[in-house]
Amino acid sequence: xxxxxxKGAAGRHTRFATPVACVLAALVVVACGKSNEVDLERTxxxxxxxxxxxxxxxxxxxxxxxxxxIYKNVCTSxxxxxxxxxxxxxxxxxxxxxxxxxxxxxxxxxxxxxxxxPAKGGGTDLTDTEIQRAVAYLTNTAGxxxxxxxxx
Numbered sequence: 001x002x003x004x005x006x007k008g009a010a011g012r013h014t015r016f017a018t019p020v021a022c023v024l025a026a027l028v029v030v031a032c033g034k035s036n037e038v039d040l041e042r043t044x045x046x047x048x049x050x051x052x053x054x055x056x057x058x059x060x061x062x063x064x065x066x067x068x069x070i071y072k073n074v075c076t077s078x079x080x081x082x083x084x085x086x087x088x089x090x091x092x093x094x095x096x097x098x099x100x101x102x103x104x105x106x107x108x109x110x111x112x113x114x115x116x117x118p119a120k121g122g123g124t125d126l127t128d129t130e131i132q133r134a135v136a137y138l139t140n141t142a143g144x145x146x147x148x149x150x151x152x
Contacts, residue, residue: 046064061147063130063152066148068152070123070130070131071137074088074123074134079138082094086116086117087142089142095142095144096143098109098139099131103135107132107135133148133149133151
């Protein structure tokens with residue numbers, strides 16, 4: 001057989017095989033492109049432990065809170081960093097002139113509000129005794145020597 005005949009036969013096979021290979025490749029791509037259906041219920045159950053958020057409102061009965069609890073829940077937002085001119089917790093120099101006014105004057109300032117501090121420090125459900133506890137706790141961190149009224 002001559003070389004030209006072999007080349008012609010190979011060319012014919014190539015002309016036939018190339019389109020067939022392209023069609024097969026396209027079928028494979030289309031078949032692979034099918035997406036699996038997503039089970040939304042299963043997906044939700046799998047992410048639930050990570051995505052769950054539970055809020056619990058723990059509210060102490062008025063009159064039963066300690067000075068520290070009141071400080072942490074009401075007073076700390078301003079007094080921890082000394083915001084809006086509030087004397088910072090534990091800053092003896094800032095508290096010295098206030099401590100000199102006496103316990104009753106400090107309690108009156110908290111009860112009625114002073115400067116940027118609203119009445120009762122914003123804790124509208126605070127009892128008079130709880131205000132005394134909070135004042136004693138906060139001022140004692142800066143060198144005060146006041147007795148915190150006991151919790152009943």
